[in-house]
Amino acid sequence: MQYSSAIRHDWTEPEVQALFSLPFSDLIYQAQTVHRAYFDPNAVQVSTLLSIKTGACPEDCKYCPQSAHYNTDLETERLMKVRAVLEEARAAKAKGATRFCMGAAWKNPRAKDMPAILEMVQGVKAMGLETCMTLGSLSSEQAASLAEAGLDYYNHNLDTSPEYYGQIITTRSYQERLDTLSHVRDVGMKVCCGGILGLGESQRDRVGLLLTLANLPAHPESVPINMLVRVEGTPLADVEDLEPFEFIRTLAVARIMMPASHVRLSAGRTAMNEQMQALCFLAGANSIFYGEKLLTTENPMADADRALFKKLGIHPEPIQVSDEDDEVAQLMDQIQIQKDREFFYDASR
Numbered sequence: 001m002q003y004s005s006a007i008r009h010d011w012t013e014p015e016v017q018a019l020f021s022l023p024f025s026d027l028i029y030q031a032q033t034v035h036r037a038y039f040d041p042n043a044v045q046v047s048t049l050l051s052i053k054t055g056a057c058p059e060d061c062k063y064c065p066q067s068a069h070y071n072t073d074l075e076t077e078r079l080m081k082v083r084a085v086l087e088e089a090r091a092a093k094a095k096g097a098t099r100f101c102m103g104a105a106w107k108n109p110r111a112k113d114m115p116a117i118l119e120m121v122q123g124v125k126a127m128g129l130e131t132c133m134t135l136g137s138l139s140s141e142q143a144a145s146l147a148e149a150g151l152d153y154y155n156h157n158l159d160t161s162p163e164y165y166g167q168i169i170t171t172r173s174y175q176e177r178l179d180t181l182s183h184v185r186d187v188g189m190k191v192c193c194g195g196i197l198g199l200g201e202s203q204r205d206r207v208g209l210l211l212t213l214a215n216l217p218a219h220p221e222s223v224p225i226n227m228l229v230r231v232e233g234t235p236l237a238d239v240e241d242l243e244p245f246e247f248i249r250t251l252a253v254a255r256i257m258m259p260a261s262h263v264r265l266s267a268g269r270t271a272m273n274e275q276m277q278a279l280c281f282l283a284g285a286n287s288i289f290y291g292e293k294l295l296t297t298e299n300p301m302a303d304a305d306r307a308l309f310k311k312l313g314i315h316p317e318p319i320q321v322s323d324e325d326d327e328v329a330q331l332m333d334q335i336q337i338q339k340d341r342e343f344f345y346d347a348s349r
């Protein structure tokens with residue numbers, strides 16, 4: 001069975017099951033063929049992720065050490081100050097990141113936090129970095145103000161299939177997640193949305209997750225595929241490991257179903273050796289998080305990533321800046337210079 005590289009939103013469960021059932025080499029061959037129709041096969045987009053507010057989250061995601069429902073050793077931190085966030089962004093840019101993602105452990109952002117959040121977006125954008133945030137559910141008004149501030153991407157994952165979701169999270173519905181994604185789309189921001197594998201779900205659930213993502217009205221521009229990082233104290237601390245080839249298969253199927261999206265090899269890379277990561281790139285992953293931490297879990301050290309890129313002949317994908325973005329960046333630079341110390345609103349109060 002040969003699939004075309006056309007963008008489709010009408011995938012069916014039997015078609016996706018058939019992809020999962022292909023011999024491994026055939027699946028990888030198809031994923032590579034589709035990948036090469038849309039991307040430089042040796043370029044990988046590099047993002048850096050910063051936790052701007054850590055822990056004490058009211059949600060009960062069973063995999064997450066930041067949930068207030070579970071006892072983990074995580075140290076909670078209030079919302080970072082704008083200045084500190086901008087310093088981190090500057091350092092990430094110096095180390096080669098082209099996108100700076102900021103994550104806060106919230107059900108949704110509160111009105112009192114929005115001014116600081118918007119200043120973070122404006123400040124990071126002014127450095128010429130792409131901006132991404134993950135703050136929980138958004139109202140349409142919040143999505144609009146983030147877009148106006150220059151937020152390029154909003155991350156909100158679906159985590160798993162609609163059928164399995166209730167086993168993992170009970171405090172936020174699948175529909176609420178879909179509503180946030182549509183608010184983000186409606187204001188013209190790009191969507192970063194994927195899931196986590198190894199939650200104890202079945203292959204049918206992995207099919208269900210990819211079907212939901214690929215049959216959205218528009219494919220997410222970024223599709224993070226995470227491997228569960230088991231954390232002591234969370235209900236999934238002892239869940240069985242996912243078979244590594246099943247992880248790679250899922251990446252390859254995601255690549256075929258969403259050919260023009262960046263498929264991101266996300267959390268869980270520390271548990272993967274270089275050979276497994278190379279197979280993930282071969283399967284069509286073309287984005288990674290770079291840096292020492294992913295919100296609260298370990299990530300391969302930047303030096304190790306650089307060495308792996310060299311061994312594989314991979315280069316970081318350059319940032320794509322439109323003329324319009326360039327003008328915005330220049331304008332923001334000027335605003336930045338003019339602002340006095342009050343620019344740094346103390347968001348931790």
Ligand code: SF4
Pocket residue numbers: 057058059060061064065066067068104105106107136
């Ligand atoms: S995954 Fe996000 S929403 Fe869920 S508990 Fe963790 S921080 Fe909160």
